[in-house]
Amino acid sequence: MRRLTATMTALALVGTATAGQAEDVEVLHWWTAGGEAAALNVLKDDLGGQGIGWQDMPVAGGGGTQAMTVLRARVTSGNAPTAVQMLGFDIQDWAAEDALADLNPIAEAAGWNQVIPAAIQRFATHDGQWVAAPVNVHSTNWVWANAGILAELDLEPPQDWDGFVAALEAAQEAGYVALAHGGQPWQDATVFDAVAMATGGPEFYQEAFIDLDEDTLASDTMRQVFDRMATLRGYVDDNFSGRDWNLATAMVINDEAAFQMMGDWAKGEFLNAGETPGEDFLCFRFPGTQDQVIFNSDQFAMFDQSGAVSDEQAALAQAILSPEFQIAFNKVKGSVPARTDLEVDALDACGQQGYAQFKAAAESGNLMGSFAHGHANPAAVKNAMYDVVTAHFNGEYDSEVAVEELVTAVQINR
Secondary structure, three states, X not given: OHHHHHHHHHXXXXXXXXXXXXXXXXXXXXXXXXHHXXXXXXXXXXXXXXXOOEEEEEOOOOOOHHHHHHHHHHHHOOOOOOXXXXXXXXXXXXXXXXXXXXXXXXXXXXXXXXXXXXXXXXXXXXXXXXXXXXXXXXXXXXXXXXXXXXXXXXXXXXXXXXXXXXXXXXXXXXXXXEEEOOEOHHHHHHHHHHHHHHHHHHHHHHHXXXXXXXXXXXXXXXXXXXXXXXXXXXXXXXXXXXXXXXXXXXXXXXXXXXXXXXXXXXXXXXXXXXXXXXXXXXXXXXXXXXXXXXXXXXXXXXXXXXXXXXXXXXXXXXXXXXXXXXXXXHHHHOOEOOOOOXXXXXXXXXXXXXHHHHHHHHHHOOEEEOOOOOOOOOHHHHHHHHHHHHHHHXXXXXXXXXXXXXXXXXXXXX
């Protein structure tokens, strides 16, 4: 009876979100690409149906770095947005400053603890308090391929590193850009994520990027990771520097490039262009990482509003984790639901594959936070590692020097 009373009380708190005159929510985010914007409209429409307006505050930049700079300025001036799209350790940093609202009553009423995997809760909670609502789970270790080009070249999705290099070589020899890529630090790191996991395996990835073990960072295996990055650099076109990720995806869509290594937000671009998975494009895990899911999770952190969760924040949090929204949003975004208790027949073939792999990885301990997307180590370490990875990819370091610089970067910034 005590549990029932507590649940009813929490539900009553959530229910106030639709009572009285609703106000707007001001939402800071970096979803500005076509597929991303289409997915965001799902959330806007959901709230609009509850009479809650949406004040959009987009800050372009796929990795969210610019958005976090804008957020810091807003909070410093005493004018925090209602909700902010955040990733990983950024959530934890703001929670440690006591800047975020307590969502526990909403989470308890809706049973979030039972349906969100522990690896995701690691970033959505702080000191036992829910401070953010997970919108989705993205994974970074995907390869996207132009189905027509692969058919023309009689290629199947490769299953190992040597097979992938052979496929890249065949595409390049046929006159295509073998690997579409954008030369931005977070994109270089996204490729590095998958290459490191494939080269060293999950134990190596855990020790190097999550535990920050210096022996592992300085190992021959890490040198091999950089060697493989140099190999991939040879299959990227000369105009890659500064290219946005969605423009690299467009190269695959437009039959200019055979492959792209990118998180599953790229699928939203294919879908937005009217492409069909399995027919126009192919999706598969980076060879050597078929059992692992390297994830990031877009979440909306609610900033404290005078010590209480506002009605509009409660409505936003409740909407984000409703089963209906999780399916509708992720169907468009290219990611998979953050909940593990859903029927996903409405998702496309790549989405269903990704969701099954996500749940299996969560159960087997192979769901691991992405270094490239702020889910493996704090921002200072991540950014320092970015610098090394990008410098190497652009030819400033050879692999031996890159390993040394990586160790030094972690020593200084951990």
